Amino acid sequence: MNKKTTIYDIAKELNVTVSTVSRALSGFPAISDATRQAVFEAAKRLNYSPNKLASALKSGRTYIIGVIVPSVQAHFFASIIHSIEEGLKDSGYRIILYQSNESVASEINGVKTLLEAQVDGIMASLSLETEDVTHFEEVIKQNKPLILFDRVHEKLKVPTVTLDDFKAGYMATQHLIEQGYKNIAYVTTSHQIRIFNDRLKGYKAALADYNLPLNEDNIIFGGLSIKDGRFGAGKLIRSKNKPDAIIAADDFTALGVIKKLKEINETPPQIGVIGFANEAFSAYITPSLSTIDQHPNQMGAECAKLFLSTIQNKPSQKISNIVIEPSLVDRQSTGITE
Amino acid sequence: MNKKTTIYDIAKELNVTVSTVSRALSGFPAISDATRQAVFEAAKRLNYSPNKLASALKSGRTYIIGVIVPSVQAHFFASIIHSIEEGLKDSGYRIILYQSNESVASEINGVKTLLEAQVDGIMASLSLETEDVTHFEEVIKQNKPLILFDRVHEKLKVPTVTLDDFKAGYMATQHLIEQGYKNIAYVTTSHQIRIFNDRLKGYKAALADYNLPLNEDNIIFGGLSIKDGRFGAGKLIRSKNKPDAIIAADDFTALGVIKKLKEINETPPQIGVIGFANEAFSAYITPSLSTIDQHPNQMGAECAKLFLSTIQNKPSQKISNIVIEPSLVDRQSTGITE
Numbered sequence: 275m276n277k278k279t280t281i282y283d284i285a286k287e288l289n290v291t292v293s294t295v296s297r298a299l300s301g302f303p304a305i306s307d308a309t310r311q312a313v314f315e316a317a318k319r320l321n322y323s324p325n326k327l328a329s330a331l332k333s334g335r336t337y338i339i340g341v342i343v344p345s346v347q348a349h350f351f352a353s354i355i356h357s358i359e360e361g362l363k364d365s366g367y368r369i370i371l372y373q374s375n376e377s378v379a380s381e382i383n384g385v386k387t388l389l390e391a392q393v394d395g396i397m398a399s400l401s402l403e404t405e406d407v408t409h410f411e412e413v414i415k416q417n418k419p420l421i422l423f424d425r426v427h428e429k430l431k432v433p434t435v436t437l438d439d440f441k442a443g444y445m446a447t448q449h450l451i452e453q454g455y456k457n458i459a460y461v462t463t464s465h466q467i468r469i470f471n472d473r474l475k476g477y478k479a480a481l482a483d484y485n486l487p488l489n490e491d492n493i494i495f496g497g498l499s500i501k502d503g504r505f506g507a508g509k510l511i512r513s514k515n516k517p518d519a520i521i522a523a524d525d526f527t528a529l530g531v532i533k534k535l536k537e538i539n540e541t542p543p544q545i546g547v548i549g550f551a552n553e554a555f556s557a558y559i560t561p562s563l564s565t566i567d568q569h570p571n572q573m574g575a576e577c578a579k580l581f582l583s584t585i586q587n588k589p590s591q592k593i594s595n596i597v598i599e600p601s602l603v604d605r606q607s608t609g610i611t612e
Numbered sequence: 613m614n615k616k617t618t619i620y621d622i623a624k625e626l627n628v629t630v631s632t633v634s635r636a637l638s639g640f641p642a643i644s645d646a647t648r649q650a651v652f653e654a655a656k657r658l659n660y661s662p663n664k665l666a667s668a669l670k671s672g673r674t675y676i677i678g679v680i681v682p683s684v685q686a687h688f689f690a691s692i693i694h695s696i697e698e699g700l701k702d703s704g705y706r707i708i709l710y711q712s713n714e715s716v717a718s719e720i721n722g723v724k725t726l727l728e729a730q731v732d733g734i735m736a737s738l739s740l741e742t743e744d745v746t747h748f749e750e751v752i753k754q755n756k757p758l759i760l761f762d763r764v765h766e767k768l769k770v771p772t773v774t775l776d777d778f779k780a781g782y783m784a785t786q787h788l789i790e791q792g793y794k795n796i797a798y799v800t801t802s803h804q805i806r807i808f809n810d811r812l813k814g815y816k817a818a819l820a821d822y823n824l825p826l827n828e829d830n831i832i833f834g835g836l837s838i839k840d841g842r843f844g845a846g847k848l849i850r851s852k853n854k855p856d857a858i859i860a861a862d863d864f865t866a867l868g869v870i871k872k873l874k875e876i877n878e879t880p881p882q883i884g885v886i887g888f889a890n891e892a893f894s895a896y897i898t899p900s901l902s903t904i905d906q907h908p909n910q911m912g913a914e915c916a917k918l919f920l921s922t923i924q925n926k927p928s929q930k931i932s933n934i935v936i937e938p939s940l941v942d943r944q945s946t947g948i949t950e
Contacts, residue, residue, distance in 0.1 A: 291724045338725055346684035346693065346709070347892075355684065359711070368725050371684070371709035373697070386629050387676055387706045391729035529896060554685075558867065560898035 279320040282366055287316050292366035293337040339581065340388030342372045342381060342398040344425070349554040351399065353570035354423065354577070358397065361578025367394070378403040385409050395419035395585060397577050400427060402465040402498075419584040423577050424568075425467055433584055435576045435596045439469045442566045442600035443476025446521050446548045449564070449602055451484050453609050455519035455546045459492035461506035461531065462523035470523055473550065477521060492517055503530020511538060511545075519546035519608075525553040525565055532563065532607065543609035552603055561606035569598050617658040620704055625654050630704035631675040677919065678726030680710045680719060680736035682763070686864075687892040689737065691908035692761065692915070696735065699916025705732070716741040723747050733757035733923060735915050738765060740803040740836075757922040761915050762906075763805055771922055773914045773934045777807045780904045780938035781814025784859050784886045787902070787940055789822050791947050793857035793884045797830035799844035799869065800861035808861055811888065815859060830855055841868020849876060849883075857884035857946075863891040863903055870901065870945065881947035890941055899944035907936050 281295045288295070290309070298305045298313035341358060343351040359369060370391065372384035381401045386409075388396055395418045398410070407427045413420040414432070423435040450458050460477055463470050474493070481488050491513060494506040503522055507530065510517055522528035528549030535545050542561050549556065549565040556563040576596045583594075604610040619633045626633070628647065636643045636651035679696060681689040697707060708729065710722035719739045724747075726734055733756045736748070745765045751758040752770070761773040788796050798815055801808050812831070819826050829851060832844040841860055845868065848855055860866035866887030873883050880899050887894065887903040894901040914934045921932075942948040 291721065291728070293725070293728050297728070336728060338729060340708075345690075347687065347690040349685065352683075352685040352690075355711070356713075359713070368710075368721055370678075370725065370729060371711070372706075373693070373709070375694075375697070383629065383706055387631070387708065390629070390631050390635070390674060391676060391708060391731075393729075555893035555896055558893055558897045 279317075283320055284313060284316045285366070287320060288312055291337070293335075293368075296335045296337060335394050336392045337366050337368065338391065338393050339367055339369045340372060340384075340391065340393040340396045341369050342374055342384045342388070342396065344374050344376050344399060344401050346371065346373055348551070350424075350551045350568060350570050354399075354574040357571040357574025358578050359574075361575045362581070365582055367581075374401040376401045376403060378405075382409040385413065389413065389416065389418075393418070395421070395581060397421045397423060397581065399423050400425040400467070402463060402467060405466070419581055421577055421580050421584065423573055425469055428468070431593060433580045433594045433596075435573050435580060435598065437469070437568045437573070437598050437600055439472035439600075440476040440479070442550060442568070443473030443521075444480045445476070445600060445602050446473075446550070446566055447477045447480035448484075449604060450519045450521070450546050450548060450608060451480065451486065453519075453543075453546060455608075456486060457489070457492070457515065457517045458486070458519045458521060458546075459489075459494070459510050459517035460521045460523075461494045461496070461503060461510075461527055463498050464495040473523060489515055491515065498524045498527050500526050500530035500533070503527035503532075504534040505530070507531040507534035511535075511540070517545070519548075522547065522549045525549035525551045525556050525563060528563055528565070528607075529555070529559065532559065532561070542607040546609065547607040556603075557605070564605045564608040564610065565603050567601045567603050569601070572598050617655075621658055622651060622654045623704070625658060626650055629675070629706075631673075631706075634673045634675060673732050674730045675704050675706065676729065676731050677705055677707045678710060678722075678729065678731040678734045679707050680712055680722045680726070680734065682712050682714050682737060682739050684709065684711055686889070688762075688889045688906060688908050692737075692912040695909040695912025696916050697912075699913045700919070703920055705919075712739040714739045714741060716743075720747040723751065727751065727754065727756075731756070733759070733919060735759045735761060735919065737761050738763040738805070740801060740805060743804070757919055759915055759918055759922065761911055763807055766806070769931060771918045771932045771934075773911050773918060773936065775807065775906045775911070775936050775938055777810035777938075778814040778817070780888060780906070781811030781859075782818045783814070783938060783940050784811075784888070784904055785815045785818035786822075787942060788857045788859070788884050788886060788946060789818065789824065791857075791881075791884060793946075794824060795827070795830070795853065795855045796824070796857045796859060796884075797827075797832070797848045797855035798859045798861075799832045799834070799841060799848075799865055801836050802833040811861060827853055829853065836862045836865050838864050838868035838871070841865035841870075842872040843868075845869040845872035849873075849878070855883070857886075860885065860887045863887035863889045863894050863901060866901055866903070866945075867893070867897065870897065870899070880945040884947065885945040894941075895943070902943045902946040902948065903941050905939045905941050907939070910936050 285292045285295045298310045374381035396413050420432045426434045496502045552565045552567040556565050623630045623633045636648045712719035734751050758770045764772045834840045858869050890903045890905040894903050
């Protein structure tokens, strides 16, 4: 066998983590002398290349990546995390998570916490509150890969993985129009987050393409939650220009819309409803919820690939911005018979 | 004002984290000389007590706690995490998460990863696969608090927060009996995890108390998932002694049971169904799912309290084992009209 010995082989030989080997070789202080000696002996025994040893000494990698998400409670983010883990499984990298809970203060703490935990890089999806992104500059300053996914920020010139949100908004609207709805309202967040703006732009573009009037009063800006969905729907059904369909900017908000419509006996598809994200519950509620699938598994897989290629390449390389295609999941809430 | 200066005050003064102050005071190498100097100057300026300085120097705390859960995708664990964060908010401690994905190999990696990230302590809920728990001994050896919650192990003599699972199983069974069901089946995991065994014991005890026969063929041992629920229900409805109610050991499995029963037109409550955990979707499916609430918010709050008292106390103190009371959430799947 001609394969060169890697630090993975040493880790396997000693039944320790790749991180321990890396830390031992790079003189990290938290490693016991006994472990350090065992690692160096194994490195010698397995003919670990001195060049590689030098590079490991230099790199001081921990093989831990930090992932910051707004909330692990959203199926969408939980799925992304799961597929990042899958994508990194064979590389020796493991991930630790930090929740911002949609708070920018907590997100700032998250970046600090993960850097203090000596992670090799950070992947993040921004909180709804995040407008200033200077807290991420420390990651770049430390020469550690930073990858943003889903909720990104144009001021950070880093690799990104996003959905084509304009297309997602267009697709949801087009589906309702093709199902015969004519007066389509929209419930979304008041936060200036690009993905939600892009969806709204897609909605407006679809209305224009199909020669349907845009009624600004039928766009409700509030929060994204079951409660906000109920509130938005309540406002819309009392309006002079009552809509015959409602798009909600996420599935939780759509669920709130459905609950409100059921209460007033206008159960969808009588008034059509569509959401975004294809949350776990969307298929199981009654009526089942039509939604836009944002393919979190693909998004997570791309994040993992992007991280591995970034950490192996020179910083001068071209920055990748990967865009995932959304797809329609049509169910009962827009009149599809299952 | 007579209040003594703490490291929180120094952190606030310098707009850095408590962890940075602690690390600077304790001579941790990853802190820049400028930061270290700023911290020492602020400590002097704010009259930070030398005694406390000595203790911080000795402790070398990072103010980061690692939390290991089987999966963040379960609402139950996500809620516990959320309330641990709430409970620690004012203490300066932040948490990082690690998912075992129900794999003991991954759990072993998780303990190593978190210790390498220099956490001050670990809170964990064991994977379904975990039988040997020696990988947690390193935490104890390093004199760091280890707290187990929900899925615990008797070999680890550490503080725990658990549900009274015997009572939970009893309560679910008693509710079905009181609703008029007489032949109650049970779908659960084949893994030997105490909480699931305790629920099953509670089920058996309730049947005995109400003089109902126990039919061992009506206890299905498999996995816990929507798929496993469908499979279990399919097996039960084909059995000679077809049950009139089914208890599932978690809500995902109960959802699978309901889907199968709907397919064969025995929609609950025609055959009664009850689950455990009160997952987010349970209230929204049709029929809505009766379930046992395991009070994850209370569980997380107790974990946080236990951690804070453990880290302040001497190791010789009595070990706390906190037990949370379950409660019944009765909905349509057991015949309750909402």
